Amino acid sequence: MQIQTLPAAVQRPRGTPGATGLSPTGPSQPLQAIRAVASTNLGEQGQRGEAAAAPAAGPLASPFFEPGLQQDLAAAQQGLAWLDGLAQKLQGLKKSVSQQLAGAGSTAQSEQSLREFGTAWLQRRRQAGGMVDGQLRVVDAGQARQGFALRGLDLASLDEAGTETLSFAIPGVAAPIAVTLDPAEGRAALVQRLDQALAPGGLRATVAGETLRLSCKEAQWPALAEGLSIKGEGRRFPGGQRVRALLDAEPELLQPQGWSLDGAAAQRRTLGQIVAVQGRLGEAQAALQQRLGEQALPEPTDVAARGQALLAFSQGFDAAAAEPLYQRFAELAPALQGVRREHVQQLLLTAQR
Template sequence: MIQVNPRSGAAAPTTLSTATATAGKAELTTRSSATAAVSPVGQSAQKAAAAAYPDRPLISSEPLRYNVQLNQQLTAVQQADGFLLETEKQLLQLNHLITRRVPAVEVVKQAETLQQLLAKRESLSGGAVDRQLQLSLQSQPTVNFSLPDGAALLHDERPEVLTFSLAGRQRAISAAELDGSSPQQNLLRLNQALGKWGIHGQLSGGQLNFEVGEQRWPEVSQHLSVQGSGERYPQGQFYPLKPQAENGLEETLQQLVRAPGSGSALLGSLEQSLETVTRQRRTLQVTRGRVQQRIDSMATFNGPSSALQAAEDVAARLRKADFSSVSQALAGQANVQGARVRNVLAAA
């Protein structure tokens, strides 16, 4: 069960099961009220519309879909925060050891402990933190990389057809015709050729940088090659491009383990990584607040006995109702999933 810290003034913490229950309560009340005034023809229309779910775009008409998305967001936020919190602790400890000028063996031991944590980043963070320790809650994390002499790809005015190859489980080929008319036009042709593998390039300060999804990065980093016509790249054979990932905390720790005496020189990079982690955790706190507001907006029953009171009100109305009203109420009950009914009764 995922715990969400309540806002000030809340009576009790909200959990994922509570979010599920409140979403179920909202739908149960809405369907029961609507059924009392719906004819058999209207019931048929409702069943036909329900059959189209989940293709229907209006998620407010189906609280369950909204609730699943909310639960997924809560899980991603808490996993990311847990990983960043532990990374922050380990970084603080490492910086403290370097500042105190402790023996190199202690520094190396702490750096290796942090390396082990970063090696599990994808699983511990639920894929919500990339290798630069940036949050990626709404999309898959990416890797920024560059190519040796990448600028020559764009600024060389000689026309050339480049054939790219991405090996791995099976070889794939893609070609780009660079006419040399302008760097922007060459970049467009490159993106069209490399885009089939999820690679996207952009110019930043005159430098050519690329990005690709983390899941594709191992394949791209080891098996991306190119063949030219003798202008930029050789003809007749594929030349390995050897992409270089943007430096991050992992590379800094590798340098520190290889040369423990360089701790003071690397302290600036470590502190920069620490600032990034702290900033991302602040962002997560804002996200938590927004999620809490969404949970509160889903609440239909305000107190622990509200669901029971609502059931008693319905029972009182049915005692005075005719056969047609009772029949419609039973039809409405049949349209509510059993799991939602149990959630409502469990919270009563």
């Protein structure tokens, strides 16, 4: 009886992945192509005889994965879903108020629609993925900011109050931040100096029209509003002990709690506000949809080369799997998993005697 040389795959110990063709002369060309691609893209851990000592290869990372990309996509999708829901509630409110003005709707229905819209707007910070600020502007995820004014520090005081060093104690910041203001430098330079000094504490300073606007991240605002303290030299702020800073928050764009439905005149004003808000909502929705479209097809580093390698691997594997040789191996492989290399070698030596 002639004993055929068993495939090299049986030389692998139990549980070790990987296989070659059954031909004693070596693997078929498609399987060679698979091995070449896998070696390049999957990080093959050594040659056939060293497989037992080599660690198992890790999972193949997606060539379309970029750090932070999935989080950005999720935040944008969440923000767009919230905007869509808000737009639907606003449309429902518009319909109710219009019907009430036409004498075909009820006050109770309009009030219910207004409450639902107001509740949805109040949930912006929790449900918009950090992508929409209080002015209905689309921002980077988690970068929505709260604007505010600091009483005693405005453009007029910058220009006229004289040179003074201010010390800001910002909640969550270890050391106070000091900044010297000298009107001789000019308004633009003073605002820039103030902005640069406060930036490490998360605060920024800009000029909005004729107003000095300070801002912080929305998540920082509650602690800042309650805990910011400041000390001066007796010009803009008193010296000696620090005093609590008085901050006036920038109002949000929408104030549905102030919309009235009492009487036809109030209903018409509310309807006009609804139409204006619909325009801003549409702009925000379009901006987020565009951002999602830009992020849907990322171009990570060397994606083209890795994509071609994966395509070649897929095509080569499909071709090999279609060969009768591969089918035979697929049937034999389960029976060969328990065969150890030394057993096969002993069997071959016995047959040659």
